Amino acid sequence: MTTRDDHALARDLAAEAGERLLALRDRLGFADPVALRRAGDRESHLHLMESLSRLRPDDRVLSEEATQQERSDPRRRTAERVWIIDPLDGTREFGDDGRADWAVHVALWRRRPGDGTPAAGRPAPEGELVAGAVALPAQGVTLSTAAPPKPPPRQEGMRIAVSRTRPPEFVQKLARLVGAELVPIGSAGAKIAAVLTGEVDAYVHAGGQYEWDSAAPVAVALAAGAHASRIDGSPLRYNQKDPLLPDILVSLPDLAPTLLAGIRDVHRQ
Structure with a gap:
């Protein structure tokens, strides 16, 4: 090379x-x-x-x-x-x-x-x-990011990618609140890629990740025009002293306000 x-x-x-x-x-x-x-x-x-x-x-x-x-x-x-x-x-x-x-x-x-x-x-x-x-x-x-993908048009309904083995309980509550279907997928990279290819509309996770779990897919998602943030809406920060980055939201941009509001409502319950 x-x-x-x-x-x-x-x-x-x-x-x-x-x-x-x-x-x-x-x-x-x-x-x-x-x-x-x-x-x-x-x-x-x-x-x-x-x-x-x-x-x-x-x-x-x-x-x-x-x-x-x-x-x-x-x-x-x-x-x-x-x-x-x-x-x-x-x-x-x-x-x-x-x-x-x-x-x-x-x-x-x-x-x-x-x-x-x-x-x-x-x-x-x-x-x-x-x-x-x-x-x-x-x-x-x-x-x-060499050629950022263009997510296909969103279908009816909402699909949220979650962990195959440990889907967070709050995401299950969020799905009920916003009327979304949960789609189990393996790695974090595969979940975020699924948002960009149209297989799902969002990925929501809380409960433990590190910078290397999301840095690359987030770079691609942002270049593609998708939303990517912490679940409270704050920016994802990388190259920190402690690489722990415990939660994340990646979604099609038009869905981010609905999901962030839903997450706030779930946490108030």
Whole structure:
């Protein structure tokens, strides 16, 4: 791969990692899903880290598969550019034969121009997601900021993507309040991609996520004109000292006011 602009690089890295994961599935099979999942996490992480080290040597990386010490490296918080990656989003689904709702996430966060370098004892300046890609290898799809998707027209009714294994109770109450159907989907990347492809109209989650779970799909969603925020409507912030980002709302833009109001009503009950 030659060095390309950040949008194309995110797209190509996510797609390449996805191809490697498909090959790994073919090679190892599903007889030992635990071993397959571990191998998938490791191989995809190593490929992305090596590629970014070679192609963007001056940038920092925040990866789900990094050690705690690597995640806590203070240089990440003062860096101009940080890649936020999830080498295998939906590890559970990756190890299940026939499941296609798993993904590879590659996103780039950049400090806003003019913010300067943070002084000692002061918070690091804010930045923003500037490029990203979500590869859905088993579906043969890669969505990226290189060519943001255009969500198809919304159908009648409302469909909200939720976790297959742990749908939040408040989302079930929200669905009843706004008259929505809940659609279980595996990885966070697959859920947000489903909003952008028209399979669902929104994704609502609360109960525990990290920056790498949403950075890449949120970058693509924002580039596509979708709404993305915390469930209280506040901005999603990345490259924070603590990468915990426990809740999220991604939806078609016209539905965001209804969903945010519904979430407030549910929390008042």
